[in-house]
Amino acid sequence: MATIIDGAAIAATIRAEIKDEVARLKAEHGVTPGLATVLVGDNPASATYVRNKRKACAEVGIASFGYELPAHTTQDELMRLVHELGARDDVHGILVQLPLPAHLDEQAILSAVPLHKDVDGFNPVNLGLLGVKGRRPPFAPCTPQGCIELLDRSGIRIAGRRAVVLGRSAIVGLPVALMLLARDATVTICHSQTPNLASITRTADILIAAIGKPRFVTGDMVKAGVVVIDVGINRVTDAGDPRRARLVGDVDFDEVSESAAAITPVPGGVGPMTIAMLLRNTLVAARRRAAEQKTSEAA
Numbered sequence: 513m514a515t516i517i518d519g520a521a522i523a524a525t526i527r528a529e530i531k532d533e534v535a536r537l538k539a540e541h542g543v544t545p546g547l548a549t550v551l552v553g554d555n556p557a558s559a560t561y562v563r564n565k566r567k568a569c570a571e572v573g574i575a576s577f578g579y580e581l582p583a584h585t586t587q588d589e590l591m592r593l594v595h596e597l598g599a600r601d602d603v604h605g606i607l608v609q610l611p612l613p614a615h616l617d618e619q620a621i622l623s624a625v626p627l628h629k630d631v632d633g634f635n636p637v638n639l640g641l642l643g644v645k646g647r648r649p650p651f652a653p654c655t656p657q658g659c660i661e662l663l664d665r666s667g668i669r670i671a672g673r674r675a676v677v678l679g680r681s682a683i684v685g686l687p688v689a690l691m692l693l694a695r696d697a698t699v700t701i702c703h704s705q706t707p708n709l710a711s712i713t714r715t716a717d718i719l720i721a722a723i724g725k726p727r728f729v730t731g732d733m734v735k736a737g738v739v740v741i742d743v744g745i746n747r748v749t750d751a752g753d754p755r756r757a758r759l760v761g762d763v764d765f766d767e768v769s770e771s772a773a774a775i776t777p778v779p780g781g782v783g784p785m786t787i788a789m790l791l792r793n794t795l796v797a798a799r800r801r802a803a804e805q806k807t808s809e810a811a
Contacts, residue, residue, distance in 0.1 A: 514772035515666075517741075519658075522665050523784035527572055530791050534573040537799060541806070545798035546575040547605040547631065547790075548597045552590065552616065553583035558609045565607065568787050574794055577603060583613050590616060591624055598626045604801055605631030605794040610683075628800065631793035633657070639682060642690040651793045656688035658785025659720055659741045660695070666774060668718070668739050671696035676713050678702050678729070678762065679722035684743055688720055709733075721762035731767030740768055740775040743782050 537543050547569055551562045562578070569576040579593060597603050606629045612618050622634045630638050633653035641649035663670055675697040679685030685701060693699045697718065702709055710733045713719060718739045721729050726746035734740065744762030761778030769775050776782055
């Protein structure tokens with residue numbers, strides 16, 4: 513039976529570390545890390561995500577600045593806000609909650625977030641630098657970063673292992689594949705057009721599932737001893753009571769855990785790590801800014 517990788521417990525440890533470091537930064541440099549969150553429209557899931565992120569900021573001592581804009585906000589209005597936040601000294605990180613309403617140019621908005629404040633890691637330059645050997649982006653996307661952190665903190669070796677990533681999105685699949693490659697894994701990316709998918713997933717020492725289909729990965733698709741990181745969050749109705757729903761991952765947990773060496777649950781696996789990585793990126797951004805100010809004053 514697989515060891516459960518408890519993302520909630522690991523994230524709690526990281527948040528405690530961040531809280532201590534935030535307090536130290538304030539005491540030593542008089543700097544309070546600040547995160548600005550921008551929510552456009554009334555998507556209930558997005559509103560919940562932003563609320564949770566702001567609550568997490570408060571718990572670790574990070575200042576949060578919330579901006580909630582109506583769905584009819586124009587491209588120019590949103591760009592103007594992003595540029596204003598980019599110029600503020602008390603804002604070290606900017607998070608534009610996705611998805612944006614269809615009439616807005618998502619890539620243009622993300623590109624407008626300054627690299628040194630792109631704590632979500634979605635600026636195309638930050639994403640591109642993940643694929644450049646010998647270069648590290650200022651920030652990596654939070655969910656992929658959380659996947660790698662789970663492996664590291666669980667003592668799971670990445671170098672020399674065969675990793676299979678299910679999903680090729682710019683938010684999870686592609687960046688996590690590049691991060692695994694940078695850590696010397698041999699990486700295969702699979703997607704909806706991959707033939708003989710199960711024959712590939714059965715080669716994985718590490719399997720990252722981010723395909724967005726509930727319980728897609730079944731027990732016969734993995735080999736014994738695989739480590740499974742399940743990024744999927746899917747809401748499914750209860751067969752016995754259609755009025756009730758629960759969250760499941762992209763992996764059939766009950767089946768796969770019979771063969772896996774270690775596996776993340778849903779919920780309580782990758783999800784808490786995403787917010788923990790956002791908090792850490794914001795702290796890093798503030799620390800870098802404090803160091804720049806110290807160097808400037810010394811000069």
